[in-house]
């Protein structure tokens with residue numbers, strides 16, 4: 001059975017003191033759940049965050065990494081650096097990395113390979129722009145992102161992959177894909193993976209939805225058959241909201 005996952009992407013938010021406070025609230029209020037709960041603070045606070053959650057089931061994950069093992073890449077972070085501080089999962093391909101930092105499918109494919117080579121787990125993000133949806137190009141675009149980013153992998157690598165479908169038009173906009181739109185795309189993603197690999201892999205990969213998930217809409221989105229949880233941005237910055245979303249799963 002595939003994992004249910006609720007992951008909070010904190011982006012470039014929260015100082016060290018704020019990180020400690022939010023994690024103390026989250027660990028204190030964490031509901032009893034079989035879902036995996038992940039938080040992705042900024043790099044400089046990762047090590048402290050790992051300490052903060054050490055007595056809890058919350059997993060601290062990274063928002064990004066570089067594909068090189070080490071070397072002259074000013075400002076970048078390697079897989080080994082993450083592992084060294086106890087972080088074994090990394091988000092790759094978030095739409096903000098694609099849009100603002102020029103991360104192409106080819107770069108992301110290299111990052112995925114580099115992360116898996118170090119046995120990191122990867123939360124791979126992808127999703128269409130509004131224009132793609134308006135022009136009915138969204139299925140094609142998503143299939144291309146999957147192919148370019150992940151279909152170079154051997155079947156055995158897929159046990160380390162979590163997918164996060166995040167329509168760009170729904171991220172941070174307050175606009176959410178309807179539960180039906182999310183389900184339709186998640187089913188398409190599963191079918192695309194089954195065609196490329198097999199149904200066993202397609203059925204075992206967790207596919208998260210991301211895009212303005214809030215306490216008010218989480219339950220309905222999570223109730224859909226092929227939605228295995230969420231990647232949460234804004235609502236993950238508030239303990240009560242994030243806890244409510246975790247409870248919704």
Ligand code: PEP
Nearest residue numbers: 171172210211212233234
């Ligand atoms: C995200 O950035 O991955 C995201 C889903 O953000 P938000 O929940 O704020 O739309």
